[in-house]
Amino acid sequence: MSWKETAAPVLTRMPTVSRPEGHVPFRRKLGWTAGVLVLYFFLTNVLIWGLQGTGEDAFGQFRTILAGGQGSILQLGIGPIVTASIVLQLLGGADLLGLDTNDPRDQAIYQGLQKVLVVVMVFLTGIPLVFLGNFLPANSQLAASLGIPVWGMSWIIFAQIAVGGILILFMDEVISKWGVGSGIGLFIVAGVSQALIGGFLAWEGLAGSNPGFFATWFGIITGQVNTGPLTQASGLEFLVFGQGQLLALLTTLLIFGIVVYAESVRVEIPLSHSQVRGARGRFPVKLIYASVLPMILVRALQANIQFLGRILASQLGDGMPAWLGVYQTTETGLQPTAGLFYYFAPIYSPQQWIPALSTQPLDILARIAVDLTFMVVGGAIFAIFWVETTGMGPEATAQQIQRSGMQIPGFRKSPGVMEKVLERYIPQVTVIGGALVGLLAVAANMLGTIGTVSGTGLLLTVSITYKLYEEIAEEQLMEMHPMMRQMFSSGD
Incomplete structure (x- = not known):
């Protein structure tokens, strides 16, 4: 008996958001x-009730990508969902699951397995956050007033973030089935947009360390902010790399322009309808074919690697091997300064590498090389897995085009022939696009952006927003022409 037959009775009965039986109007979406x-x-x-302060953000600069909020019920953000997806991507890429995503029963098993893995990741991530590393310390005074031990209050805190982790899973599912776009993508866009707007408009921080862009320049113009002599390097450094954030502004604008341009680069394969004479179309194979997800x-x-490093550093202290990682306590918590975890930590701003380039050039270059290799190679590999497991590969795409009644002019009407044509473009474009997104993410991080947004977070936000715009335009087109909806959804 295979594992599918053993696990199917449980996995197919997992709580789920039901799919709409018919077409959902665009306004309702x-x-x-x-x-x-x-x-x-x-x-x-x-x-979180029972928390001592807000705690320390274990994910640090990765927070904009993992969404959620430090010290809130959504402490875990989309982390458990994404980590479960990584496990499924790797298992599916190695063909260890043996599931056919075109089979409705296998689809139900896959979705049930994903939910089980998300719950497992909630425990594997939440328990270390609460009980190790002092990331979410329990309020001992409140525990004493309630007559329970501190560890009892810790379990109450864990229960709250576990509920938040499950809630965000079903919120993502609601948007995927009843809304527009992807829940994971929208949560990232929401968090990054909030931070980006704050980076531009924050005003109260003028006297602090993180004033908004407009507040800073208002202070510079009115003389409230001392830039130093602009004829010296210190003054120019203040404007470009420091509080003036001119480089961050330029990087933010460049990311917007480059991503929009990259999304528009595509190879269009001509199509014609086999039954409706004169009906033609094009199948676009975009440069970022696998999207930025x-x-x-x-x-x-x-983020999980860095989280593991901080847990080990908090538990082992000075007993942690130096080759594995040397940590120092900073304003943002424990940060690696040497060792393996240091080289695996991404660079997030010019301040993290430009000053050290003259004193530690080899360390900085090695760290950049590791991050670049990790992102470029990892981006290409996960893009391939994503295309194959989401039905975007040549075989699945050929079958979808065939079911819609379309064919490639000049070729025999056969899914096999269409698949061979698509194989000329999709695999190569998938690898190139995944590697290109990884390269852009590293470059954006190193140059910095406005606010507390990471370059990768802004890159993801722009691309997700662009695709959301395209999906909204497509939905409006389908609302205006119901016959098109019937034709293109015939294979669903």
Whole structure:
């Protein structure tokens, strides 16, 4: 008996959001999407009860990618979902699952397995956050007033973030089935957009260390902010790399332009309808064919590696082998300064590498090389896995085009022939696009962006927003021409 037959009775009965039986009007989709986003923002402001302060963010700079909110019920963000996806991608890529995603029963088993893995990841991530490393310390005074031990209060904290981890799973499922776009993508866009707007408009921080861009320049113009002599290197450094954030502004604008341009680069394969004479179309194979979602998997893998390093450093202290990692306590918590975990830590701003380039050039170059290799190779590999497991590969795409009644002019009407034509483009473009996104993510991180947003987070946000715009335009087109919806959904 295979594992599918053994696990099917449990996996197929996992709680799930039912699919709509018919067509969901576009306005209703927007309503579901807006409602879930409002709930997401609300939950990120619901603080964990029984927590001593806000704790230390274990994910640090990865927070913009993993979404959620530090010290809130959505502490874990989309981390468990993404980590479960990584495991499924690797198992599916190695063909260890033996599931046919075109079979409805296997689809139900796959979705049930994903939910089980998400719950497992909630425990594997949440328990170390609460009980190790002092990331979410329990309020001992509150525990004493309730007459329970501190470890009992810790379990209450864990229960809250576990509920948040399960909630965000079903919120993602609601958007995927009843809304517009992907829940994971929208949560990233929501968090990054909030931080980006704050980076531009924050005003109260003028006297602090992180004022907004406009507040800073208002202070420079009015003389409230001292830039130093602009004829000296220190003054120019203040404007370009420091509080003036001119390089960050330039990088932010460049990311917008480059991503929009890359999304528009495509190879278009002509199509014609086999029954409706004169009906023609094109199948676009975009440069970023696998989208930027595989990059979330790569960065989440890095986040888990860094999280493991901080857990080990907090538990082992000075007993941690130097080759594995040397950590120092900073304003943002434990940070690696040497060892393996140091080289696997991404660079997030010019301040992290430009000053050290003159004193530690080999260390900085090695760290950049490791991050670049990890992102480029990882981006290409996960892009391939993503295309194959989401039905975007040549074989699955050929069958979808065939079921819609379309064919490639000049070729025999056969899925096998169409698959061979698609194989000329899809695999190569997938690898190139995945590697290109990885390269852009590293470059954006190194140059820095406005606000506390990482370059990777902004890159993901722009691309996800662009694809969301395309999906909204397609939905509106389908609403105006129902016959097109019937033709293109015939294979669903």
